[in-house]
Amino acid sequence: MVEHKTFGFRLFNAANYALFALLGIVCLVPFLIVLGSSFETEQVLKDNGFSLIPQQFTLYAYSTVFQLNTVVQSFLVSISVTLIGTLMAITVTALLAYPLAQKEMKGRGALLAFVLLTMLFNGGIVPWYILISKYLQLKDTLWVLILPYLVNPFNMFVLKSFFETIPKEIGESARIDGAGHLRTFLSIVAPLSMPGLATISLFYALGYWNDWWLSLNFIESDRLVPVQLLLKKMISNLTFISSQIDTSKFIQVPANGVQMATTIISIGPIIAAYPYIQRYFVKGLTIGGIKG
């Protein structure tokens, strides 16, 4: 423990802090510029470009976005899809990953291959579209925003690997005490796998929150349009038009400030989820779980 006092170690420590502080700033500054610019007036943005601190503070961009009368409804849709979707997805994924992590299970190889196959091949967009809209009749329902993403094979494999790192003996000791598979999973494996489950939940939550593809394809009514699609529509319609034809007979345009504001609005809620999930990113819970 003497090394802590040496000059070299202190230097190393200081350098470490400096480096990571720098990295942190590099990540943070662009975000702050977006935040700052979203409060800036359009004319200043045009003349001086983006800046950290707005010269003329205004809420105009935000009021423009919230003028869209469906924006509150869209937030509700996004939030419910993210909550329900993440809960369901994590349950289903864990229930698939756990048995597949049991090496003695019959038919494990075939099932693994089947799961893997969906990562490598798919039927293409048209059959997928037909399946969901024609056969499953999910079009224009809330479920269409949730069900297609319930199991992501990649996440499943991550979770399976995580389950495999939990020593077999822990499960066996539970069995000896009379627990069945389900009980073992719920009472022993799941609590021990919190870091893994939390990570995967975050992936799913982000996936659901950021998704506009499903709603673009399958949602027609305004009531079910999630935030991402709403904002995407707003911005993409205009940039696309102008890239193709030079004419101003088209509608007005989301000014730069509005784009910044939409960025802030759309990442807001999900960024709030990070601190809560972060505390699960603790490693080594299982260390020392087995003795002797």
Added chain:
Amino acid sequence: MLKRERFIPALTLLLALLIALAGCSSGGGNKTPAASSSASGSASSSEASPSASTEEKLEQVELKLILPGDKPQRYDEVMKALNERLTAEIQATLNIQYIPWDSYKDQILVKLAAGENFDFFYHGWWIQYAQVLAKGGAMDITDLFPKYAPDLYEGLTAEYVDTNRYQEKIYGIPVPGPLEYPQGYNFRADLAEKYGYNPEDFQTIEDTIEFGRTVMAADKSRVMGRFNGEYSGNYQSVAFLGMQREYIPSNDFNSPGILLNNEPQVVNQFETQQYRDFLKLQSQVWNEGLVDKDSLSSKSNVVTDANTDVSVIGGMGNPPEGWLGDRTEALSKIEAGASIDFVFLEKGTKMVSSFKAGNFTVISPASKKPERVLMFLNLLYKDKSFRDLYLYGVEGQDFIAIGDDQFKYPDGLDKTNVFFNEWWMVTPWSNTRISANATETDKKTIAFLTDPANFEKSIIAGFEFNPDAVKSEISKVSAVVSEYRKVLESGSGSPQQQDAKYEEFIDKMKRAGVDKIIEEKQRQIDEFLRQ
């Protein structure tokens, strides 16, 4: 871990089935999205009741229309009024689904391939209408059209409809608009006046640059122009100014291989001297500081700039179609006294035209009521008050009619908070209103753009390029083209850097197989001309 192993596979299997749903489909062949829709045949089946007279009571139906864009404001209120009218006239209601612009092209193809149930939609050559036709995504209405939409058919004239046939049949209903877009100079008229310029002084590109220099020398807050990398038409306005030019497919400025001066010789426009000269010019104005250097990275677009940017002195582009007055109004709110005008820079050149429509209203092959769609379009064509309702909303609330062919917004309202639909997706231009703000220049250019006498018939009128043989080359080349054009055409960097970049561009394009595309275009044109 002994006895219970059996339930796990069963459970797992169930879960695995869920994945199948998630991962699109069970796998295997991923190559057959073939359009399931059969275009032919549906015409005759739906025609079973041959009573063309609308006198007898029809059964109430809903017509579903798909359009690109964003749902307009006050959609529900206006559609309610519109559907009341529509029910009274043809026992139908209309339901419009709007799909964002940048996904529209693909979404329509998916919906058509999936045989989804919708009645009609907008399409145009510039979003590859040819693809829709080739995949059987349009209903053959050769017999139905004159019968159920007689006024529209006569209004368009049989001759015009025939020009727009595809493989001898009528599919989409053509929407006549501007024939072609001769280029010109949009400029700040108030600045021109202040610095002693008349519109007649602008005859060449050089004149416009000189104007920019003069203004910038006197007023540091101005820029001569703003390069817009988001707009794909930059070079075409300038490089071939004063030459007849024909893009294949039309309006696709990224596809190498065009005709110049109406001669049947396909050239790669990016290899021409004109394009090189254009790049030199761009480099010159960039390095002289005449162009706003931020604009290379700016994501703002032509429309934003046009309506909000008071620092720019002018720019090359399409002629105004009635919006000069609106633009002047928008700008003068930011800078008092600002006004915009336009001059043609290609007066001596007659643009070539195929005299074909660029936009079409297309009936979906899956539609069960094509007659009713045609009746709707017919009503839209012949009934002015119904058309006003569809295009501009409720009179007094969304617009105020001025005379027969102009309109303005009610006090305190503007385009952003009233209802409107685009005319060019459904009904001829001649049938619409223009802004009451439109200037004399607007009216002159509109008259010019719609008069066939101002255009010369293209030698390849009626030709459609079929890209199938060179599909992979096209996708490779277009990736190269869009990668390089923006940087090259901005004129940024030193002239030497630009030259080096240009060599690289040509070289990469060659390796991606551009010559094969040119050859294929030439081959198809030769074959077309032989017939």
